Amino acid sequence: MKVKRFFAVDTRIAMREVREAFGSDAVILANREVDGGVELIAAIDYDANVLSESVNQAEKKAEQNPVSSFSEHRARKSVAAREKAPEPEQIQAKQTSASIKKPQTMSWLQEPALERMQEELSSLRHVVEDQLSGLAWGDFERRHPQRTELLKRLMSLGLNASICQLISNSVDDSNDIEHNWRQALAQLASQINISGEDVLGNGGVIAMVGPTGVGKTTTIAKLAARYVLRHGPKSVALVTTDNYRIGAYEQLRIYSRILDVPLHLVNQGDKLEYVLDKLIDKKLVLIDTAGVSPRDVELKQRIQPLMSNRELFDTYLVLSANSQFSSMSKSIEAFSELKPDACVVTKTDEAENLGATLGSLIHSGLPLAYVCNGQRVPEDLHLARPHSLVSDAVALTQDNNQTFDWEALAIVLGGSSANAYN
Ligand SMILES: Nc1nc2c(ncn2[C@@H]2O[C@H](COP(=O)(O)OP(=O)(O)O)[C@@H](O)[C@H]2O)c(=O)[nH]1
Ligand SMILES: [Mg+2]
Known part of the structure; x- marks a missing residue:
């Protein structure tokens, strides 16, 4: 049998240390709060006959190397406080008229003994909880x-x-x-659901939506460039409804010039349907939109122009892989009004892991169309392949030597x- 003392700032960490040192079969023999944390005495491979002897020895050791217990510490503190405390007459003299009018009564909960008992009980509860989860874990791991x-x-x-x-x-x-x-x-x-649409092969009319900065404009540039490389510039047009941000139009304008494709700006008041009507002969029309935060109270109002022409185009929701699972879920929820046909995952190159991306795709069932793993136009755009995404997720784990929770x-x-x- 091995017996060892563990000291940590709280019970949870101490339990973890016990588990790491002794594994899930460890038994907690004693637990107490000491100055600056908690002290646990744990044993492994224990024999009931020698158990009490070992506990005595461990406790004797603790006495020789005293770490004052929480209750001792409190007791000492309260003696010191009593010594320092002014005489009752002095207190009375200092009382304000307000406090005289309304005498303070001591709640039974403030009774020091009860308070102490409450603290002891709550620390005991933590130990029991930790031991129970440890037991479930140990049992499962063994089986x-x-x-x-x-x-x-x-x-x-x-x-x-x-x-x-x-x-x-x-x-x-x-x-x-x-x-x-x-x-x-x-x-x-x-x-992971995959979108069956082959935009680069068959073209289409697609609006990119999503929060600001996720990579909507860059993805449009990548798609347009790829399409132009394959089919030439004649059958491509770019449209932007982003007239909120100074520079948003300019950003797309630069790409449209490089690719030699037309760019149409839909101003507030203009009808998107009229612009799209003029582009009927184009095989690929990519619509860039202003980023909207999922928390924006005016989100519905901001996406209204798209909603009212929804049947004229497909909608791709752009999600950034370096976001948390909760913020991806919020985006998916917020833009669900637009009933996106598919999504594009960007910035997989910046993500620490792909857990949030995989989780969001699986939970939402949203079909994945493209994955972007860098800023380069058009190289860093890839047709969605679930196996590649999963192997990227594994590679990232190995690279980062991830620890699990x-x-x-x-x-x-x-x-x-x-x-x-x-
Ligand atoms: N690392 C990385 N950066 C990207 C990716 N896609 C876009 N970006 C960058 O993210 C920033 C915002 O992109 P932008 O297309 O303007 O986002 P938008 O506001 O959604 O239109 C720019 O600096 C892009 O170069 C990607 O896949 N990986
Ligand atoms: Mg943009």
Whole structure:
């Protein structure tokens, strides 16, 4: 049997240290708050007969090397406070007329003994909670080592816990972890919808929408340039409804000049349908729009001109891969009014991981049309391929040596362990 003392700023961190040092079979023999944190005495491979002896020894050691306990510290503090405290007469003399009018009564909750008890109880609750989640985790890990390894690998992609659980439940729990991993990645790729439209081959009328700075204008330039390279400039036109930002028109104007394709500005009051009507002979019309924040209270009003001509074009929502899962979800939710036909994911080159992107695509079911992985026009634009996106996600994990969230994994395992016994 091994017994060791652990010290950390709080119980959660101390429990984690215990788990790291002794694994999930560790037993917490004692727990107390000390100056600056908590102290745990933990054991591994313990024998009930020698348990009490070891605890005594560990506690004797603690006395020889005293770290004053929380309650001792409080007691000392309250003695010091009492010594420092002025005499009752002095207090009375200092009382203001207001406080005399309304005498303060001490709530029973302020009673020092009760307060102490409350603190002890709450620290005990944390220990029990941590031990329970540790038990669930340890038990699951022991029963399903391959499933646990698979969950760890999925979590390291930056995916949220519910998707990890979904994928791992759909994969065999065989002894060959590499086989399970390949299956899981294939499952992950199969959950991503792909847009069947081939804009670069067949053309179309497409409006790029999304928040500011996600790469709408750059994606339009990339698509237009690719199309011009394949089919020449005659059948391409650019349209912009972005008259909010100074420079937005200029940015697209530069690309239109380089590519030798016309650019039409739709001013407020102009009708988008009239402009599109004039471009009926073009095979590819790309419409750039002003960025709108998903939090913009006027979002509906800002996208109204697009809404009222919605049947005249396809809408692609542009999402930046370096955003958090929550902000991607907000964008998808905010622009759902426009019923986007597909999405474009940009800035995969800037993302720390692709977990939020994969999660958002899977949760929303929004078909992916293109992926952009850099600023270069037109090189950094790629037709969406789920397997490539998943292998990019794996490569990023290896590059960044990602660590996964143990707490989130423990939560997943709470649910998984229940399923695992069925
Ligand atoms: N690293 C990287 N930068 C990009 C990508 N796409 C666009 N950008 C850059 O993001 C910035 C904003 O792009 P822009 O097209 O103006 O965004 P918009 O406001 O949505 O039109 C510019 O500096 C672009 O060069 C991409 O895939 N990767
Ligand atoms: Mg723009």
